[in-house]
Amino acid sequence: xxxxxFLLAALLLSSVSLVAKERQFYQIKIYHLKTAxxxxxxxxxxxxxxxxxxxxxxxQTVGVFKPVTADTAEIRIYVLVPFRNMDQFISLxxxxxxxxxxxxxxxxxLQAAYNDIPYSRLESVLLQAFSGMPVMTTPSLTAPQxxxxxxxxxxxxxxxxxxxxKVKMFNExxxxxxxxxxxxxxVFYGSVISGSKMPNLMYMTTFNNKAxxxxxxxxxxxxxGWKKLSAMQEYSHNVSRSEILFLRPTTYSDI
Numbered sequence: 302x303x304x305x306x307f308l309l310a311a312l313l314l315s316s317v318s319l320v321a322k323e324r325q326f327y328q329i330k331i332y333h334l335k336t337a338x339x340x341x342x343x344x345x346x347x348x349x350x351x352x353x354x355x356x357x358x359x360x361q362t363v364g365v366f367k368p369v370t371a372d373t374a375e376i377r378i379y380v381l382v383p384f385r386n387m388d389q390f391i392s393l394x395x396x397x398x399x400x401x402x403x404x405x406x407x408x409x410x411l412q413a414a415y416n417d418i419p420y421s422r423l424e425s426v427l428l429q430a431f432s433g434m435p436v437m438t439t440p441s442l443t444a445p446q447x448x449x450x451x452x453x454x455x456x457x458x459x460x461x462x463x464x465x466x467k468v469k470m471f472n473e474x475x476x477x478x479x480x481x482x483x484x485x486x487x488v489f490y491g492s493v494i495s496g497s498k499m500p501n502l503m504y505m506t507t508f509n510n511k512a513x514x515x516x517x518x519x520x521x522x523x524x525x526g527w528k529k530l531s532a533m534q535e536y537s538h539n540v541s542r543s544e545i546l547f548l549r550p551t552t553y554s555d556i
Contacts, residue, residue: 324435326384327491329503331424334376342410342419343378348553350407355382357403358396359389362439364488364556366451366548375421379453379548381488381505381556383437390427428491428503433472439556440486444509446550451488452514455544457501464500467539468492471502474536479526480506485517488556511547 334340352363364381384390397403404411410419430436442449458464471477471490480487490504508514521527530536550556 324430324432325437325489326387326390327428327430327437327489328380328382328384328390329426329428330380330382331426332378332380332420333422333424334378335421337376339419339421340376340378344551344553346407346410346419347378347380348551350403350410351380352553352555353406354397354400354403355393357400358393360384360393362437362555364451365551365554366453367551369450369547369549378551383489424497426493426496426503428489428493428496431468431472431477431490431492433475433477434487434490437489438487440488440507442486442507442509444513446552448510449549450508450511450514451505451548451550452508453503453505453546453548455498455501455503455546456540457498457542457544458539459541461500463539463541464492464502466536468502470530470536470539471504474530474533475526476530479521479524479530482526483517483520483524485521 332343334343347365352365355363360382362383364379366379366381368377384393413419456467458467477487477490485506486508488505488507491502493499493501493503506517508517
């Protein structure tokens with residue numbers, strides 16, 4: 302009896318460990334650009350060198366996005382890269398450095414001179430997927446790519462503990478389930494584990510167009526499940542600052 306109990310406990314621990322390992326990691330690379338020439342150069346690098354190299358490295362679904370409304374101060378390109386685990390993330394640079402096709406196709410970008418730089422700054426945010434949605438999902442949309450809206454949301458919390466509480470609201474509180482039920486076509490949900498804004502979580506939902514997006518959020522606000530969840534005292538005060546960014550995929554984006 303004791304042996305059976307021990308074996309059951311071991312199996313349970315093993316399954317928990319397996320689930321934890323299956324939670325993906327996401328890197329969001331943000332290119333900050335000053336000129337249209339830099340934008341064209343980075344676009345060319347991403348399309349002809351970087352994404353093909355990631356595909357060869359076993360990362361098949363990479364998202365590349367640009368803001369729907371251009372910023373007057375700078376141009377931005379957002380790149381979303383999913384990783385099976387942290388080892389795949391850590392080993393990527395070494396794989397790219399030994400990829401001759403990548404080095405050749407990306408030469409103009411990779412070998413840029415100090416006085417001919419392809420961007421003004423490169424920002425990186427690293428996230429781990431929520432347990433409630435451990436892997437990235439490719440959205441199912443019917444509208445032309447040029448009309449689609451990808452909404453990237455960022456929720457900062459007052460402290461680390463409030464951040465844990467907000468993540469719990471998504472997972473155990475089933476906020477993710479409400480989004481799924483209402484057809485928000487989420488790409489990912491993740492906790493920021495390294496970035497300039499912490500503690501923080503980010504997620505991306507997708508829609509056929511702006512009107513579709515507005516209709517979905519109207520339905521979300523009126524949803525009985527959301528009203529009940531948002532009124533629960535245990536989840537109060539867990540967001541100190543939120544940011545909404547509307548994006549569109551580039552023509553060469555996998556997502």
